[in-house]
Amino acid sequence: MKRVKLGIAILLLLVLLSIGTMLTVQHQTKALLEQLDDLESIVDTGDLEAAEAPFTEFTAQWEQTERILNFVVWRDRIVSVDETISHLDPMCSSDCDELKSELQEARMWIQRLRQGEFPLLRNIF
Secondary structure (H helix, E strand, O other): OHHHHHHHHHHHHHHHHHHHHHHHHHHHHHHHHHHHHHHHHHHHHOOOOOOHHHHHHHHHHHHHHHHHHOOOOOHHHHHHHHHHHHHHHHHHHOOOOOHHHHHHHHHHHHHHHHHHOOOOHHHHO
């Protein structure tokens, strides 16, 4: 009987940890995507000087999010986002035509990160 209770307690703990992980990833990536929306709208206007402050906020948010997600997400998923965001820094400081496509790629990787942690059967097995 004690083994059954222990097994149920461990299973419940694993479910709660999974839910907590999913909610953490959802919250962190939502904040990043919202900041990315703001940054993309400013870049669309063509005013790169106005994009400096939102870009700095976005990269600071990513650094904070990266530290948090390193504990709960596979590192290779985080590296993909990190590489794309590191490409943005030199592009934001100069007038580069590829900036919009890099922002879209960053969005894609963040969305993949977000969807990859959602509890679907294909993510479990």
